[in-house]
Amino acid sequence: MVNSYRIASIPADGIGPEVVDSAIEVVEKLAQTLKTFTIEFTHIPWGTAYYKETGRYVDKNVLEILQGFDAALFGSVGAPDVPDHISLWGLLLAIRGPLQLYANVRPVRIFPGTQSPLRHADEGDIDWILVRENSEGEYCGQGGRSHLGQVWEAATEVALFTYVGIERIMRFAFETAQSRPRKLLTVVTKSNAMRNGMVLWDEVAAIVAKDFPDVRWDKMLVDAMTVRMVNNPKSLDTIVGTNLHMDILSDLAAALAGSIGVAPSSNLDPTRKNPSLFEPVHGSAFDITGKGVANPVATIWSAAEMLSWLGEKAAAKVLMDSVENVCRKNILTPDLGGNASTKDVTRAVCDEIETLGVAN
Numbered sequence: 001m002v003n004s005y006r007i008a009s010i011p012a013d014g015i016g017p018e019v020v021d022s023a024i025e026v027v028e029k030l031a032q033t034l035k036t037f038t039i040e041f042t043h044i045p046w047g048t049a050y051y052k053e054t055g056r057y058v059d060k061n062v063l064e065i066l067q068g069f070d071a072a073l074f075g076s077v078g079a080p081d082v083p084d085h086i087s088l089w090g091l092l093l094a095i096r097g098p099l100q101l102y103a104n105v106r107p108v109r110i111f112p113g114t115q116s117p118l119r120h121a122d123e124g125d126i127d128w129i130l131v132r133e134n135s136e137g138e139y140c141g142q143g144g145r146s147h148l149g150q151v152w153e154a155a156t157e158v159a160l161f162t163y164v165g166i167e168r169i170m171r172f173a174f175e176t177a178q179s180r181p182r183k184l185l186t187v188v189t190k191s192n193a194m195r196n197g198m199v200l201w202d203e204v205a206a207i208v209a210k211d212f213p214d215v216r217w218d219k220m221l222v223d224a225m226t227v228r229m230v231n232n233p234k235s236l237d238t239i240v241g242t243n244l245h246m247d248i249l250s251d252l253a254a255a256l257a258g259s260i261g262v263a264p265s266s267n268l269d270p271t272r273k274n275p276s277l278f279e280p281v282h283g284s285a286f287d288i289t290g291k292g293v294a295n296p297v298a299t300i301w302s303a304a305e306m307l308s309w310l311g312e313k314a315a316a317k318v319l320m321d322s323v324e325n326v327c328r329k330n331i332l333t334p335d336l337g338g339n340a341s342t343k344d345v346t347r348a349v350c351d352e353i354e355t356l357g358v359a360n
Contacts, residue, residue, distance in 0.1 A: 004038045005310055008065075008072040008275075012047035012091065014284025015294040016075020022296035022346040023073060023303040029350045030307075030319055033357035037312050042069070046091055048079040057090030063098050066275055071306050074279035075299070080286055089141070092279075096134055097141075099274040101267035102165070103172045104132035104246070106281065107305070108253040108263060111297075112328040114336050116258055121233055126257050129176055129238045132246030133169040134267060136160050137197075139243040159244075161197035166204040172270055173240035174212040180237060185217040188225050188241030188249065201242065225249060229256060254281060259335040261295030264302035266309065278306040292341045295333040297323055300349060322352035 009024060011017035024041050031039050044065070051057045057077075059065060066072060077091045078084055095101070109127040110116050116126060142158035170187075177185035187205045191198035202219065209217055220228060222245045228235065229252060241249060254263035263281035280298030288294055300323055308316040326348040332338025333345060340348075 002035070002037055003311070005040070005070045006068070007039060007041045007306070008069040009041045009043045010046055010072055011043075011075040012077045012284075013079050013087070014076050014286050014289045015282075016047070016077075016284060018289075018292070018294050018342055019280060019296045019299040020073060020075040022342055023299040025346055026300055026319065026322075026349045026353065027303050027307070029353050030315055030357070033353050034315055034318065036315060037307075041073070047077060048082055048087060051082065051087070051090060057087065058094055062094060066095065066099065069275050070310060071275050072277040073299075073303060073306060074277050076280070076282065076284040078284040078286075093139070093141075095277060096267055099269060099277075100135060100271075101269050101274070101277060102133065102135040103169060103266075103268040103270055104134035105176070105266040105268060105305070106130040106132065106246075106250045106253070106263065107301075108250070108257045110257050111262060112324050113330050114258040114262075114327055114332065116256055118230065118233065118256055121256070126233045126253070128233075128236055128253060129180065130246055130250045130253055131169065131173040131176060131238065131240040132250065133165065133241070133243050135243075136162060136165045137243035139247075159194075159197055159242075161200055161242075163200065163204060166201055167208060168270075170205050170208040170240065171211075173238060174208055174215055174217075177215045177217070177238035178212055182237040183215045184237040185215055186225070186236055186239045187217060187219045188222050188239060188245050189219055190222050190245070192221060198242075222249070226252060229253065250281060259295065260298070261333060261335040262297040262301065264298050264305055266302070266305045268309065276306075276309055278302040278309075292343065293334050294342050295335050296342050296345055296349075297327075297333075318353065318356050319349075321356055322349050325352045325356075 011020040046058045078087050107129050110123045138159040140160040142160050143156040145155045147153045189198050191202045254260040260282045265281050267277040304316040304319040331340045331348045
C-alpha cells in the first residue's frame, strides 16, 4: 500500500520561501522516484506580509487549519521592521504551545566534505541529538512590565517548570538515548544558582532514569556544558535541556558542526494527537535573502526528519544519503566554504535521489 500525506507549507519570512521551495522540490522528486508514498504540499501564507495586511501572523482558526494536515514544513519568521517578540509569539509560538509540540529535536553532525571549526574534530566526533523542552520553562510567556516610562520601570520574566512538563521531556530524551547505539544521555541544568525550577528538573531526571537502567546518563551545568562541547565533543551523544538552555546550545552545536545552515529541527507532539512541525534552525537571514545563496540542507534535513516521523524511514534515508553525497562532492553553499547556489545544491540532491532511487 502506498501511503499519502498532506503537508502544510509555511515558508513565511526571509530565506524561508527559498529553502522551503528547495525542500519541497527534493521531496517531490523523492516521491516520484521511489513511488513508495505520495505527498501533497499546501501553501499557507502566514508570516510578516500576512501580518501587515491583516494585523495577525496567523488565522484565528490556526489550530483547526493545521489539524487538517499530517505535518507542517516551516521556513522562518522575523523581519527587520517588526520587533522579534511580536513575530515569534505571533507565528511560531502560536503553533508550538497550543498544539503541545513539547519536544524540540535538533540532530547535529558533521557532513562528509565539510569541516568543523574545531581543529581536533573529525566527521564522526560530532553526532548528537539535542532535545529541547519546547512548551514551558523560560519561554512560557509569564511575566509583565509595570511603571512604564519611569526610571523605576520593572520587568519580570518568569520561568515556569512543572513536574508533568519535565517528566514528559525527560522520558522522551531517555527513550531517544535508548534508541541510539551509545545509549548515553547528558542532562543540562543550572541547579546551583536556580534553586527551585532547576532543582525540580534534576530530581525528575533522577526519577525517570530509574526506568532506563540501560542508559548511561550524567548531568552538566549549562556553562560547563559549553566548554565540554568544544573541548570533548566525542563524550556527548544525546543531550536534554530547558527551552532557553537548548535554544542557545543547539546554535553552538550547529556552528561546531560547520554551519547553522545545516541544522534541522522537529517540533514534535510525541502523543501524535496533533500534527508536528519541522523547520530549519537558521532563521530568516535577511542579510542574504534573495541572493540565491541560502543553504537548503537544514530544511531538506528537516523534511527528512518529517518523513521519518511519518513512517517513511527508508525514503528519509535515501534523502539523507543524497545530501551526504552532494556534500562529499563539494557542492556547498558559501556558509560551508563553497560557491554553489541554493538551486545548485537542490538540483544536485535531486540528481542523487534519481541515482540512489534507481539503485534501490
